Amino acid sequence: MTEQTDVHALLRPWGLLVLGSLPVSSEDQVPEIAPGCPARQLLLVGNGGSSFWPVFSRSQEYHDGRPNPLDRWSKRAGDEIALSLGSCAVYPFEGPPFQPFLRWAGKSREARQSRLSMFIHERFGLWHAYRFALAFSESPNDLVAETGFTSPCLECEQKPCLDACPVEAFSGGEYCVDSCINYLGSDPDSPCRKLGCASRRACPQGAEFTYLPQHASFHMDAFVETQLR
Ligand code: SF4
Ligand code: SF4
Incomplete structure (x- = not known):
């Protein structure tokens, strides 16, 4: 056992x-x-x-x-x-x-x-x-x-995650991958590319576990490369 x-x-x-x-x-x-x-x-x-x-x-x-x-x-x-x-x-x-x-x-x-x-x-x-x-x-x-x-989302009144995205990728009620990838691909120095998704970073739940910048940028670079391939 x-x-x-x-x-x-x-x-x-x-x-x-x-x-x-x-x-x-x-x-x-x-x-x-x-x-x-x-x-x-x-x-x-x-x-x-x-x-x-x-x-x-x-x-x-x-x-x-x-x-x-x-x-x-x-x-x-x-x-x-x-x-x-x-x-x-x-x-x-x-x-x-x-x-x-x-x-x-x-x-x-x-x-x-x-x-x-x-x-x-x-x-x-x-x-x-x-x-x-x-x-x-x-x-x-x-x-x-x-x-x-x-889920803490059920009681999260402010929903800061939804307002944090620079291209409002969540405004339609679901994730718009095209808006996100166009932004990420156009600006390799954006905070999303360097630090990780701004919407995720805006969420208070588990914020102390936010990815290290090197870890976050590794995933974001891989995501852009896969999507734009
Ligand atoms: S900020 Fe976090 S807890 Fe609040 S709605 Fe967004 S994902 Fe859910
Ligand atoms: S990575 Fe940036 S552009 Fe993409 S959904 Fe998150 S906040 Fe929006």
Whole structure:
């Protein structure tokens, strides 16, 4: 039986955390761990704030100049940790078919949909990301969160996130990726490119976990490169 302390101990050297946990049902489309061995529990693993940045930014993947360094680093971490736990790692960037990470996040008790078309975490607010999930054939002891989480967006009257975007990318009620990418692509020195999305930075939930500038600009540069390719 896997204990929570085992998982945390293996994640810590990578700067990774358990961001969510959920029991698995057949409708969750979690791959079998092995033929005839269905998954019963899923842990969503990733970064809270810039937790992994000191490790990743010193890694071989970050410095080797090859494409997709963070995905390759995540794959190395996930495979190594899963092997130690007798688990199976699945990744949001492998496919098609791509695994339904957002569905899983919505089913976890630690994250809810925000007004910015992304999930908001009970501790890390908008400053988190899922790097992989660990599937277990049995429910590990004490891994399910004790309390549910209600989205702070439901009681956020000022909604500073919606006014912070320089191109009003959220004014239509959903994220307008074209407005955002046109702005980001036209100004490589904008605060969004250098410090991260201004709307995310305006949210008070988990603000102490705002990404480090180098971490934020790494993601923004990768986002622009992917969108403008
Ligand atoms: S600023 Fe308020 S409405 Fe916007 S994401 Fe944060 S909590 Fe939700
Ligand atoms: S990155 Fe900047 S332009 Fe894009 S949605 Fe966020 S605030 Fe708006």
